[in-house]
Amino acid sequence: MVGATTVFFQAADRSVAQQPPNIVMLISDDQAWTDYGFMGHPDIKSPHLDKLASESVLFRRGYVPTALCRPSLVTLLTGHYASTHGVTGNDPSPKYAARGSELYNQRCAKLISYLDRFETVPEALGKLGYLSHQSGKLWEGSYQNCGFTHGMTRGFPQKGGRHGDDGLSIGRKGMAPVTQFIDMAVKEKKPFFMWYAPFLPHTPHNPPQRLIDKYSQGDLTPTVAKYYAMCDWFDETCGELLNKIDETGQRDNTLVVYVTDNGWIQNPAKNGYAPRSKQTPYEGGVRTPIMYRWPAKFAAADRTELASSIDIVPTMLAAAGAPIPDDLPGVNLLPNLISSKPIERDTIFGEGFAHDIADIENPEASLLFRWAIEGKYKLLLTYDGEVNRYKSTHPRNEKRPQLFDLEADPSEENNLAAEHPEVVERLVKKINAWYPVNERQVLSAF
Template sequence: MKEWILMGVAAVGLSSSLVEAKQPNVVIILSDDQSWTDYGFMGHPEIKTPHLDQLAKESAVFSRGYVPTALCRPALTSIATGLYSHQTLITGNDPAKTAANAKHVEEAGKTAKELLISNIDRHGALPMWLADEGYLSFQSGKWWEGNFKRGGFTHGMTRGYPQKGGRHGDDGLDIGRKGMKPVFDFIDLAVKEEKPFFLWYAPFLPHTPHNPPERLFSKYRREGLPMTVARYYAMCDWFDETCGELLDGLDEKGVSKDTLVIYVTDNGWIQMPNNGSYAIRSKRSPNEGGTRTPIMFRWPGVIEPGERKELCTSLDIAPTIVAATGAKAPHDFPGLNLLPTLKGEAPLERKTIYGESFAHDIADIMKPEASLMYRWVIDDHLKLLLTYDGRQGQIKYPPTDFRPQLYDLVADPHENKNLAAERPDEVARLVKKLEAWYPVKERETVTTWSDEPVVLEPVKD
C-alpha cells in the first residue's frame, strides 16, 4: 500500500504526511443547471437545501468556484480529464453540420460524433487512472463520451453513442429522478469486494424538464412568484433531497469517514419568469450566472472544514483526486492539487483563473477557435471578458457588442457596471494574461474600448 502512495507523492509533489493515509473512496456530486446563488448555504432566501447545507458545514467550501466553460458536455469533460475545452477539443454538445466537419468525416471514415468522442481515448479520464490503482467506478447521470466503459468506468448506466438514443446520459438520467438503487447496489458491491470506489453522481437535476413532485412544488407555490420560478426552486429542493439520500447512504454503509466527497455544478441557470427557458447571462455565458459555482471538498479527519475565499476552478478537481488516491495521469494539469491547502499545510497562492465559452454546436471539431464565443480571466477581484463571433447563427442569444467587458466582482458581483472605458490600463494588462494563457490567432480580438459598439461579421464555413 505504501508503494503506490509514494509513487503518487513523487508524481504530484505531495507532502510525505499522506504516505500513511488510507486510499479514499471518491464521490463527485454534479448539479446540472443551477445558479451559484441557489442554495441555503449561499444565502438564497427561499430555496431549501438542508442536505447540501449540512455538507457545506462539513466541507472546505470555495464560494468563489468556477467552471471554465458554462455548457454541460465541455464542463463535464473538463472535470473528468482535468483539461480546458480547447485542449480536449470537446468544446460544445454536438458537432455542427458544416463543410469543415464533413471534410473531417470523409478523411477519417468515421462519423462526426465518433470523432468527437474519440478525444476521451486520447486524453484519458479519472476512472481510467483510478482503475490502475484498483478502484471500481460507477457512472450515473450525465455522461456524453459514449458508453460508460469508454470513459474507463467499471460499472455504469449509460449506453451511449452509437447505441439507439445514446446521448448525454440516456439510461443514466433516471438516477435521482427514479431513485438511487443503482448507486447503492454499486457501493454494496465495492464494499463486499473490499475495493476503493469512485462514484460519478451527475443526475439530470435540477435540469429541465422542471417537473418536481407536488409535495415539493407546493412548498414554493405562492402568490406573486411565477410558476416557472416556483418549479425551478422545487427542482433545486428535489436535487438536494437526492444528495441527502446519497450522503445518508454513505453513513449507513459505514464508508463516509474514508470517502472524499466533492461537489460542483456544470453550469449556472437563471430561470426566466415568463417561460421555461434561462436568462441570457446564465447557462452558456461567461458571466457569473453561467460560470460560478460553489465547490466543496469533504474528507473527514483530513480536510479542514470552513469557507475558503480563494479562487477555485473545477479544473482543480482532477489533480486533487489524483493526489489523494496516488493515481497517475498521462498529462500535466492546468489546475492545482488542492490537498496541501485543504489540509492546512500550505496557502493557495493563485490569484488568477481563466475560462472560455464556445457555441453549443461545434463548427470545426479540429479547430476550437471556429466556435469561440468568449475568453475570460479573473485576476483577484477583476474580471475581463473578450467576445468573438464563433458561429453566431447557432447561438440562442448571439452577442451584439464585441467591446471588452471589465467588472469589479467585489463591488459588483452581478456584473452590472462595465468598467472597460474607465480603466483601459487594466483591460490591457488582463488582455496580456489571456494571450499568454490561450492565444487566439484565427479570430478578431477587440481589446480596446470605443464609443461606438463594435459588431463583427458572423463566421462563415
C-alpha cells in the same frame, strides 16, 4: 497521450497511498451559484447540501471554465480545458451535416474519440484497484468507453445514446443503482469512485407535486416555482447518497467533491433560461460553489480564494495517491486543503464556445469568449465564432472588452474597461499567455 507524472505526498500522509479514499463526485446540472440555502438563497431549501457545505472546505468563489455541460463534464473527466480536450460544444453543427446523416454520425464518433488522447479519472483510479460507477450525464460514449467499471449509460452510437440515456433516470427514478454499487464495493473491500451527475435540476422541470406545492405558496411565477422545486429535489437525492455513505461506515475515508456543470437563471415568464446564464461567461453561467469533504484528512473551512473545476482532477488523483500528469493545468489543492494555506494563484481562466460545433477540428471556429478573473476584476473578450442560434440580446453582441469589479458589481452591470485600460491590458496579456488564438482580440480605443 499522458505525460510524465508526479505524485504529491506529505510525509505524514503516506497512508493515503496504502488506504486510498473512496471518491464521490456530486455534479449538479444547470443550477445558479446562488441557488442554495448555504449561499444565502431566501427561498430554495437545500438542507443536505447545506450540511455538506458546513462539513467541507467550501469555495464560494468557484468557477467552471466553460458554461456548457458537455465540455464542462469532459474537463472533469480529463482535467483539461475544452480548447485542449477538443470537445468545445454539445453537438456537431447540423448546418454542415444533417442530424442522423452518415457524416454527422462520423463527426459525433470523432468527438468521442478525443477522449482517447487522455487518461480519464476512472482509468487512472482503476490502475490502483478502484471500482467506479457512472450515473447521470455522460456524453463520451458508454460508461466503459470512459473507463468506468460499472455504470448506466450505453452511449453513442446506441439508439438514444446522446448525453446519458439510461443514466438520466438516476435521482428522478430512485437511487438503487448507486446504493447497490456502494454495497457491492464495501462488501468487496474495494475503494470506489462515483460519478453522480443526475439530470437535475435540468429541464424538464417536472418535480414531484409535493415540491411544487412547497414553492407555490408565495408570489413566484410557475416556472420559477418549478425550478426551485427541482433544486430541492436534487438536494434530496444528494442527501440519500450521502446518508448511504454514512450508513456503510465510509464517511471518514470518503472524499466528496461538489460542483455544478454550468449555471442557470430561470426565465420567470417561460420555460428556459434567462440571458447572462447558461452558455455565457457571466457569473450566472460559470460560477458555482465547489466543495471538498474528507473528514479523515482535513477540517471544514469557508475559503475566500478563487477556485476552478480545472483543479478537481489533480486534487482527486493526489488524494488517491495516483500519478498526476505534468500537463494538467489545474492546481492540486490537497496540500492547501490539509494545511489551510492559501492557494498560490491570483488568476483563473475560462472560455466559451457555441453550443453547436462549427468545425470539430478547429475550436476557434466556434469561439465566443475568453475570460479571466484576477482578484476582484473579471475581463471578458468576445469573438466572432459561428453561432447558429442566438437572440439579439445575446451578450456576444457586446464587441468591446468587458471589465467588471465583482466586489462592487456582482451582477456585472457596469463595464469599467474604458476607465481601467491598464487592467484590461494586463489581463489580456495573461489570457493570451494562457490560451493564444489568432490575433482577433481587439483592445478598443478608450
